[in-house]
Amino acid sequence: MDRELDRRRFVQITGAAGLGALAGCLGDDDEPAAENGDENGGENGEESENGEDEETEQEVPDPKATENALIEPATLKEWQDAGLVNLGQLDVRDRVTVLRVWDTETYEDGHVPGALKWAPDEFHAARTEGLGEAAPMVADGAQMDEVLQRSGVCPRTTIVLSGPSALRTARAYWTLRYWGFPRERIKVLNGGYNAYGEEYELETGGEPDAPAATFSVQANGELNNDDRLGIAQMIQRVDLKQAGERDDVFLDNRPDPDATISTAIIDDPANYHKGDSYSTKFAEGGHWKDADAIESHIFGLDDVENGDTIVTFCGSGYRATMGYFVLDGILGYDDVTVYDGSFSRQWADYDGNNTEGNVPPEDWRVDLNDRTDGDTGDSDLEIVVDEIPDLASADANQIEVTDAAYMAGEDTESDDGDGGDGGGDWGCDSIAPPAF
Template identity: 25%
Template sequence: MLKLFKSIVALLMVLILVGSVVGCTSEPTAQEPVVESEEQTEEITEELVVEDRGYARPESLVSAEELNNMENVIIVDFRDATLPGGYIPGAIKIGRGEQFAEIEGVANMLPDKEIIERLLGGAGISNDDTVVIYDGDNGLWAARLWWTMKVYGHEDVRILEGGSDAWRDAGFRTQMTADSLEATTYTAKEANTTMIADLAMIKESFDNDNLVVLDTRSEGEWNDGRVPGAVWIEWTKALNADGTFKNANELRELYESNGITENKEAIMPHCRAAVRSAHTMFVLTELLGYENVRNYDGSWIEYEKSGEAIEK
């Protein structure tokens, strides 16, 4: 009897030992990968939400980190020529005044394509180059050169978001002087007139609600005089406090709430010399995907000279 009791106790101890071993080995291996996978998914999802701002053509904007890793790219420094140093390594210099022409007494207008061919070819830029432009003014001047190059058919031209400040803040090195490239032969296309508004179109907007004049100047300039019926949205409204662009939803709300919608026949931004308005055109076309935007080349310089009515 005692021998039978000892056998039963021994059997029970074996069963308890086996059960505890199985329990310890199987439970964690079943749960651990699931928890780890969920955490990884959350991290990836959060990262994508931060980076994707809903832009129509996100490739038109380049971050400092992206530019630092890009190969086979022409970097154009389009800052004020009087600024010392601060050049991104490898960048070439193009002077701001070289992209302007005086036409029929109106300064700062688009030059003929032959001038653009000499300008870009002389700088060493070829038609099939990827070009990234930066400035020190939150993309303001970079957008003007972007527009000029797009008008004359350059396919791959982009803007460094945040400009030289973003490059410096990222901790990347700079150099004291610009680089130079061997001159090339650049062949511009005929000017794409669907990207340009003229005085005749501005006057036509007086009696056509489908043609919208968009004033991108400062509030002081707006109050001093404006095109009759124009909508005022200063170019800086598209930017965050750090100089980066607002996301697509914020931009869409900004413009659509003021009647700047995709269904218009033409949206015609202007400023004083089609610089700030080029920045707004970049926002509307590249970030929001509008296809009906024409930068008013003559802008306020031409309009004020024209003798047409000025609203106050």
């Protein structure tokens, strides 16, 4: 069987026809000509009076033009040396913001130079979906905008995630992707800041100043809502597969579950990374395997083929994003999605074993119709909706409805800019460089 992936190479996107709608990733078509400040220098390509070739413009690396979303410390160092990291001017074609995805208490002990804080509790939330509240679910739009604005993110910013934990950086990556960021604008530092510190000097002390912006996820145009499933959508996917009307692959990214969603394939995310633990704070836990190894593993699993629709899930929605990241971010695989609520924090609560009497109606129960393999145990769902929605209705997927409304500019106070690529939109005009 041919398992050769048609990988999407992360090439530079600069004004190609038809791609202008990818808000937040395109710059002006024409690069400004470099000025020759040397009076003795000739025109570009000519010799100066001393007979030596003059270089009239410096080549600046394009942070979008990496093979995939995974970068090594040397690549980030090149961007730092070129002055792209935490650049004070927001209206330039390409600038880089490094986010340290880890607890903030240890920030001053060491971080990539110029890195800004993004605490794990800022990219998840307790939210109502289906019949009740669940956590940790994807962060809402206001949470995202707060982080992006204080970090100086603008339409032409590339975000580098530098946390030490593969588990948390994957969740951060997926969160940005869901909120409309293109692959080309999100990078994961392989090995995190610890790996960077093995090759270069880490910075200690307080957080540097960052140029503030009023950028909103609204600039991205629309949600990547195909990258996330809610509880009602997941129940329907299972039913359709059982009926032979879909052939989705369900990857359970837990190492040894007692019960799982029907027909799921167990795939421990330890298969995707190097080191003893993907949640460790040490460098070995943050290293991912390369694309060839990941491709060979995933498409070597029984009943998994290139071209399948792949749904990842786990206990809480975190390990599931590791499966998502290796497929979307490293392999460039387009047909992968995350069941956000996942098994332990949501799915298992929708059974008939609720000790508080909040038993879902039969259409919603996961212990019926061969939806679950194994015993879900006791559950504690609290039904909070006034009316039970139909599984197929928008009312059953409240998170997507709410987030789509936010992206459309409803229920938000941000009205700066139109989401286009102009440097002045979203507060992304030129300001003085920060001091750090």
